[in-house]
Amino acid sequence: MGTTDHLNMPLRELVKKEPIFADFLGSFHVNGVNEQKSFISLLDTMPPRYWEDSTVSRCELLGLFVDFAKGIENALHNETVREIKVLPGIDKSGRPEPCGLALYPGEVTCIVGPTGSGKSRLLADIEWMANADTPTKRTVLINDKTADSSIINIYGGKLIAQITQNMNFVLDMDVSDFLLLHAQSRYVENAEERVQQVIAMANELSGERFSPQTPVTFLSGGQSRALMIADVACIGQAPIVLIDEIENAGVDKKKALDLLISNEKIVLMATHDPMLILLADKRIIIKNGGMEKILTTNVYERSFFHKLEEIDETIRMTRNFFRSGGQLSGTNQLFE
Helix, strand or coil, rough: CCCCHHCCHHHHHHHHHCCCCHHHHHHCCCCCCCCCCCCHHHHHCCHHHHHHCCCCCCHHHHHHHHHHHHHHHHHHHCCCCCHHHHHCCCCCCCCCCCCEEECCCEECCCEEEEEEEEHHHHHHHHHHCCCCCCCCCCEEECCCCCHHHHHHCCCCCEEEEEECCCCCCCCCCEHHHHHHHHHHHHHCCHHHHHHHHHHHHHHHCCCCCCCCEEHHHCCHHHHHHHHHHHHHCCCCCCCCEECCCEEEECCCCHHHHHHHHHCCCEEEEEEECCCHHHHEEEEEEEEEEEEEEEEEEEEHHHHHHHHHHHHHHHHHHHHHHHHHHCCCCCCCCCCC
């Protein structure tokens, strides 16, 4: 259903078809949920006293209604992001970058380089949909189109989700209500069922279980990040996920990436963690603020990952051993 249909359909029928419009009408004190008139026709019959008391004019209210209808259209009918391209710009010395970067759904790409080399700058360029207007002069394309405001609006402002090491909640809500609010704002079908799915996945990722009734402000750092990863994968509609340093985030890294790519997200991750690097499909090497080269993860690196995985599991078990009050001695085994 298009915006013209929303404008011309009788409000009673519109609210029945899409109940979210009742919230819009209520927020502007328009009693139209049982009205046989269309929104435009109803505006023409509003008494002068309404406009005297209102904070908006007729023209402004009509514009807000159109924007609201477009937001619902975008939420329900987002165009598919098939490819993100980052065209080369310049490095910190002004030298042209030797390569660009292409990102695809269901693929994990790592950004690798020394501290201060410019990894976060690349994430920021994509977050801001750079158009030769950042220090690097890079340009970001969505499906081979410049990411100007008209293109971004097609996706309803939900292009990018970010996950970082530092995530804190300030809302006075429990986990279930927080997720339900997010699901409803995205017009997700079967919202309550989706919320249960997210909580189950987050508990699997973090290893520290929490209940749906746990206040979000009570969640640990690992639990918060696990919740956000599951939320981004299952409720969030952003096709692009930018991750900045989650190696010490207290989550199962492999499961987290598997979850994101199984939902056809484009995942770009800045990291120093060799396990995350080897889990990725490819990595972009950053030097002196510039994209230097792209390496594809080969079979030898995949094999080496399994060795690192065994070491990582040993470290995890050792950590849990000491956390649970264990103490080494000459006679006991570490994981008894």
